[in-house]
Amino acid sequence: QVQFVQSGAEVKKPGASVKVSCKPSGNTFISYAFHWVRQAPGQGLEWLGWINAGNGNTRYSQKFQGRVAITRDTSARTAYMELSGLRSEDTAVYYCARDQRLRGVITFDLWGQGTLVTVSS
Amino acid sequence: DIQMTQSPSSLSASVGDRVTITCRASQSISNYLNWYQQKPGKAPNLLIYAASNLQSGVPSRFSGSGSGTDFTLTIYSLQPEDFATYYCQQSYNAPMYTFGQGTKLDIK
Numbered sequence: 459q460v461q462f463v464q465s466g467a468e469v470k471k472p473g474a475s476v477k478v479s480c481k482p483s484g485n486t487f488i489s490y491a492f493h494w495v496r497q498a499p500g501q502g503l504e505w506l507g508w509i510n511a512g513n514g515n516t517r518y519s520q521k522f523q524g525r526v527a528i529t530r531d532t533s534a535r536t537a538y539m540e541l542s543g544l545r546s547e548d549t550a551v552y553y554c555a556r557d558q559r560l561r562g563v564i565t566f567d568l569w570g571q572g573t574l575v576t577v578s579s
Numbered sequence: 580d581i582q583m584t585q586s587p588s589s590l591s592a593s594v595g596d597r598v599t600i601t602c603r604a605s606q607s608i609s610n611y612l613n614w615y616q617q618k619p620g621k622a623p624n625l626l627i628y629a630a631s632n633l634q635s636g637v638p639s640r641f642s643g644s645g646s647g648t649d650f651t652l653t654i655y656s657l658q659p660e661d662f663a664t665y666y667c668q669q670s671y672n673a674p675m676y677t678f679g680q681g682t683k684l685d686i687k
Contacts, residue, residue: 493676503615503623503666503678517674520580553622563629564670565613569622 460484462554462570469576475542478573480554487535488512491557493566494528494539496550504550508557509537544577551575581605581672585665585679591687596657600682602650602667611671614643614652617681618663626665627652654684662686 465479480492494506507518509528516528522541530537537554552573555566582605592598602612610630615623625634627643630650640655654661667679 502681503668505676505678508674519675555622560634561629561632563611563613564673564676565625565628565634566615566623566668567625567628567634569624572622 460486460556460568462556462568464552464554464570464573467574467576469578470544472545472577472579474544474577475540476544476575477538477540478552478554478575479536479538480570481534481536482556485535487530488532490537492528492530492537493555493557494526495553495555495566497553497572498547498550501550506539506541506552511537541575544575546577549575549577580675581608581669581677583667583669583677583679585667585682587682588680589683589685591685592657593687594657594659598654598657598684600652600665600667600684602645602652602679604648604650604669604671607647608669608671610646611669612643612645612650613668613670614641615666615668616661616663617666623666657684659686 461483463481468476490511493508507528509516511530527540554570556568558567584603586601612630614627617623631643642653664681664683666681
């Protein structure tokens with residue numbers, strides 16, 4: 459069973475940037491597309507953006523446009539989510555998830571374990 | 580953006596009960612609706628896709644229905660491991676995916 463392994467917890471100051479990584483186990487990478495979703499403490503799920511690992515195409519939530527960048531390194535078989543201009547409201551667990559089309563509907567069928575990003579002065 | 584509204588926001592039930600959670604979309608999304616279960620400290624887990632299809636490995640006591648704007652998740656005969664938070668998600672307006680606010684199911 460494929461697993462998505464994310465980088466460890468981060469503590470950042472307001473105004474800084476954070477970069478979270480997501481690496482699938484196994485050798486398959488470029489056939490994947492990855493979503494990034496976050497969850498603030500005690501809150502619901504919020505979609506940030508998506509990357510096609512094969513061609514590098516990305517799409518972002520309008521809410522985060524200009525502040526988020528999702529990239530991938532095919533040689534390292536790793537996807538990244540970088541969020542800049544951090545503020546306290548960005549404190550959350552950040553998840554990567556696999557894009558999988560089932561019966562024609564996009565689903566997030568496999569998830570990383572999550573990375574806690576804390577923004578505090 | 581398509582808004583997803585779940586009801587109730589929280590729910591108390593007992594082992595063996597049948598429970599129903601509702602999700603309403605702000606516009607028609609056909610069957611582009613998924614359900615996820617999330618336990619404390621864990622990532623969400625896909626339960627139901629395309630409104631009514633059970634994800635592999637998910638127990639058959641979970642069932643989804645609906646199309647258009649109104650959807651339901653039903654859990655028949657609640658088990659102790661089912662107490663969790665449930666989210667609906669639309670993927671009609673891809674790639675601008677949105678989730679419901681969640682329904683927390685706890686033990687009565």
